Amino acid sequence: MGPRGGWMLWTLCLCFSSRQNAALRVAMRESSLEVVRGDVVVLPCSFFTSSLLTRLNVIWTLAPSSSPQTPIQVIVYDHGQVIEDPSLIGRVGFTGIPWSADIVLNDTRVSDAGVYRCMVNNPPEAADPGIGEVALSVLAPPSLPACQWDGDTDSGGSVTLSCGVAEGVPTPEIRWDKLNPEEISLPINMEDERSGSVQIVNVSSQTSGLYRCSATNTLGTENCYINLSIYSSPDSSSGMLQGVLLTLSMSLVLLALMALLLWLHRTGQTRRWREGKEEEECYNEIRYTAALMKRSFV
Structure with a gap:
C-alpha cells in the first residue's frame, strides 16, 4: 500500500473514531413562548446524535411558575414507550418521536406556565449538555372582579370601596370610576398586584351614585359595580x-x-258691674202708691 492509501486509511479511522466519540447535542429553537389560554402550543426540542435510536430516552419536565421549586414530569419516551403524567393525559404528546423530541400541549391552562426542560439520552453517547429549556407563558383575560364596600354611609362618615381579581395574565390593571352624574376617575390605593381600593372620607349626598371597578389587560376588560347611597340628615x-x-x-x-x-x-266684669248698678238703683227708688199719696195730702 502506497503512501496515498495509508493516508486515506488513517483519515477513515480518524473519522470513525470521532464519530464513535461524538457527544449528543440538544438544541432549543425557541427560548420562550406565549400562548393564549385554551390554544395549542408546540414546545420544540431538537437533538443531534450519531448512534442508533434503539436506546433513545427523552424526558420533559416542568417547573411551574406557581411553584418553581417542585418540578413535575410531563412526558417520557423510553425504549419505544410513551408515558404521560396522569394530570396531562390527552393534552400532551410527542410530534415526531424518535426523530424529534418536540411535544405538543393543547387546551392550555394558566397552570401550564413555567420552565420546560427537555432531557435527551441516547447510549452509548454522552449528552453534552443534553438539556434544553424553554419558558412558556399562558396569557389569560381578567376574571370577573369582586366589588365590595365597607364603612359608615351616614353623612360625614367614611366609606372604602375595594375590588379584587383572581386571574389574568398579564396582571390586570385595576381602575375605579364614578359613573354618574358624570364619569370621574378615582385615585386607587393598590393593596397588592390584584386588588385595589378607594377611600372616600366625609361623605355627603353628592357621594351617592354608581361606581365601577375595571380589571384590564391586553386580552380584555371585566367590570363590577357598586351602587352607593349616602344618608343625609336635614340641614x-x-x-x-x-x-x-x-x-x-x-x-x-x-x-x-x-x-x-x-x-x-x-x-264678665262689665256685665256684673251693670247688673249691680241696676240693683242699686232699684233699692234707692221711692215708690209712690195711691195710699201714700192720699196720706200726704191730709
Whole structure:
C-alpha cells in the first residue's frame, strides 16, 4: 500500500473514531413562548446524535411558575414507550418521536406556565449538555372582579370601596370610576398586584351614585359595580328656621289665647258691674202708691 492509501486509511479511522466519540447535542429553537389560554402550543426540542435510536430516552419536565421549586414530569419516551403524567393525559404528546423530541400541549391552562426542560439520552453517547429549556407563558383575560364596600354611609362618615381579581395574565390593571352624574376617575390605593381600593372620607349626598371597578389587560376588560347611597340628615340651617317658625307660631297662639281670656274677663266684669248698678238703683227708688199719696195730702 502506497503512501496515498495509508493516508486515506488513517483519515477513515480518524473519522470513525470521532464519530464513535461524538457527544449528543440538544438544541432549543425557541427560548420562550406565549400562548393564549385554551390554544395549542408546540414546545420544540431538537437533538443531534450519531448512534442508533434503539436506546433513545427523552424526558420533559416542568417547573411551574406557581411553584418553581417542585418540578413535575410531563412526558417520557423510553425504549419505544410513551408515558404521560396522569394530570396531562390527552393534552400532551410527542410530534415526531424518535426523530424529534418536540411535544405538543393543547387546551392550555394558566397552570401550564413555567420552565420546560427537555432531557435527551441516547447510549452509548454522552449528552453534552443534553438539556434544553424553554419558558412558556399562558396569557389569560381578567376574571370577573369582586366589588365590595365597607364603612359608615351616614353623612360625614367614611366609606372604602375595594375590588379584587383572581386571574389574568398579564396582571390586570385595576381602575375605579364614578359613573354618574358624570364619569370621574378615582385615585386607587393598590393593596397588592390584584386588588385595589378607594377611600372616600366625609361623605355627603353628592357621594351617592354608581361606581365601577375595571380589571384590564391586553386580552380584555371585566367590570363590577357598586351602587352607593349616602344618608343625609336635614340641614341644620333649615332646622333652625323651622324651629324659629314653630316658636313664633306657638307665641302667636298663646297671645291670641291671652287676648281672648282678657276680653272674656273684662266682658264678665262689665256685665256684673251693670247688673249691680241696676240693683242699686232699684233699692234707692221711692215708690209712690195711691195710699201714700192720699196720706200726704191730709
